[in-house]
Amino acid sequence: MSLLTLRRNFFNVHVITTTKIYRENCLRWYIGDLASYDFIPKKYRHLSATNKFTMFCEKAVELIRELHRMGDGQLPAFNEDGIRQVLEEMKALYEQNQTDVNEAKTEGKSELIPSIKFRHSCLLRNQRCIAAYLYDRLLRIRALRWEYGSVLPTTIRFHMCAEEMEWFNQYKKSLATYMRSIGGEEGLDITQDMKPPKSLYIEVRCLKDHGEFEIDDGTVILLKKNSQHFLPRWKCEQLIRQGVLEHVIS
Amino acid sequence: MWWHRCSCVPLRPVYAEFELSLTAMGAKPSGRNVQGQRVCQRRPGSQGTKMEMPLWLAKGLYERKRRVLSMELPKVYREGWRTVFGADPTVVDLHKMGPYYYGLGSQLLHFDSPENPEIANTILQTFIGRFRRTMDSSQNAYNEDTSALVERLDCLERSLFKAGQSGLNSFQLWEKGRSSHLTASSLVINYRKRKITDLQA
Numbered sequence: 001m002s003l004l005t006l007r008r009n010f011f012n013v014h015v016i017t018t019t020k021i022y023r024e025n026c027l028r029w030y031i032g033d034l035a036s037y038d039f040i041p042k043k044y045r046h047l048s049a050t051n052k053f054t055m056f057c058e059k060a061v062e063l064i065r066e067l068h069r070m071g072d073g074q075l076p077a078f079n080e081d082g083i084r085q086v087l088e089e090m091k092a093l094y095e096q097n098q099t100d101v102n103e104a105k106t107e108g109k110s111e112l113i114p115s116i117k118f119r120h121s122c123l124l125r126n127q128r129c130i131a132a133y134l135y136d137r138l139l140r141i142r143a144l145r146w147e148y149g150s151v152l153p154t155t156i157r158f159h160m161c162a163e164e165m166e167w168f169n170q171y172k173k174s175l176a177t178y179m180r181s182i183g184g185e186e187g188l189d190i191t192q193d194m195k196p197p198k199s200l201y202i203e204v205r206c207l208k209d210h211g212e213f214e215i216d217d218g219t220v221i222l223l224k225k226n227s228q229h230f231l232p233r234w235k236c237e238q239l240i241r242q243g244v245l246e247h248v249i250s
Numbered sequence: 251m252w253w254h255r256c257s258c259v260p261l262r263p264v265y266a267e268f269e270l271s272l273t274a275m276g277a278k279p280s281g282r283n284v285q286g287q288r289v290c291q292r293r294p295g296s297q298g299t300k301m302e303m304p305l306w307l308a309k310g311l312y313e314r315k316r317r318v319l320s321m322e323l324p325k326v327y328r329e330g331w332r333t334v335f336g337a338d339p340t341v342v343d344l345h346k347m348g349p350y351y352y353g354l355g356s357q358l359l360h361f362d363s364p365e366n367p368e369i370a371n372t373i374l375q376t377f378i379g380r381f382r383r384t385m386d387s388s389q390n391a392y393n394e395d396t397s398a399l400v401e402r403l404d405c406l407e408r409s410l411f412k413a414g415q416s417g418l419n420s421f422q423l424w425e426k427g428r429s430s431h432l433t434a435s436s437l438v439i440n441y442r443k444r445k446i447t448d449l450q451a
Binding site for chain 1: 306307309310311318428429430431432433434435436437438439440441442444445
């Protein structure tokens with residue numbers, strides 16, 4: 001973590017130092033002496049060193065930050081490790097809570113209740129972060145079907161975990177079934193005509209070599225870089241969206 | 251847009267200063283760490299200890315009846331700043347005063363402070379006061395650098411600004427007759443740009 005995160009926010013300072021501890025010995029419940037740290041923002045020095053909570057749920061928020069960094073719907077690699085760590089943290093919190101709840105019930109120690117509530121809040125927070133992470137990834141993957149088409153490039157596929165791939169296949173299937181069911185006999189491809197069509201045939205220029213391309217009446221066209229063709233719109237739409245062809249408007 | 255950002259989790263740590271007023275907090279660190287050893291801690295002190303807590307934690311621990319926590323409002327929501335907002339909301343740099351002014355303010359109302367009605371009213375009036383300028387600038391800044399317009403806006407206003415800009419751009423495209431112009435998807439372009447920069451790196 002860079003110094004940029006050491007802003008006016010003392011919360012952040014504590015996070016940085018405890019993350020180091022996490023790496024050595026994950027999940028230590030720590031209310032420690034912050035005088036040992038070099039940098040405490042002046043405005044917080046009056047606060048006693050023992051007044052800070054340890055930072056649970058920090059890994060979970062890091063997952064979300066990672067997603068937020070990749071703007072514009074790009075899909076980063078699935079952070080298997082991160083999720084596993086958060087789940088371990090949740091498991092440890094849950095087990096601690098179980099023991100405390102049993103203790104509180106049997107021995108009537110009601111002063112354990114605040115710590116139970118604290119761990120419960122951390123569990124809920126972790127759950128919310130993980131749910132947000134997974135859901136946002138699913139939304140991005142769904143968008144891929146509409147932008148890239150059915151076949152995804154291999155690099156993107158590597159970024160998805162097995163379950164997400166499964167979800168993507170199911171989504172494709174649902175979409176295909178739906179498209180078949182509307183629009184009469186042959187179905188209706190709703191991923192076409194995203195922009196209002198003005199003509200049946202359009203002028204396109206090839207941006208990179210794509211090999212041979214067959215159109216409906218059987219003619220085969222060789223798509224070489226910088227060659228221009230006059231092709232039916234519905235055949236080209238997919239290729240234009242993928243960046244292989246370029247729509248030329250005179 | 252086929253996706254929308256899941257904006258339910260704020261990304262900057264959102265916190266407020268909370269005053270702990272419960273002796274039981276002292277008993278809290280009686281847990282064990284992962285290895286099962288009892289970790290030795292110092293008691294954080296009993297009644298009246300001031301602590302900083304993230305918002306989600308404070309909301310989880312807050313209890314109206316037993317008065318576990320009492321909250322000290324962050325600067326921006328206090329009397330002084332409220333008069334500033336009352337005088338002229340458009341001048342304030344809301345990005346600096348906490349980028350989630352409206353969101354955090356709405357969440358703070360959860361804590362039953364006696365000033366809640368005033369806080370709620372101030373937040374509402376601030377939004378009303380600033381909205382016109384945001385909308386105006388987003389609808390009229392076409393094809394230019396908007397960083398100066400955006401830098402003093404809070405996150406909610408920024409998303410509104412972005413929505414306005416995207417509407418403006420779509421309309422201008424339509425006016426130029428380019429709405430039927432097929433283009434490569436933005437995902438593909440960004441992906442390719444990133445690949446090139448990765449190769450160059």
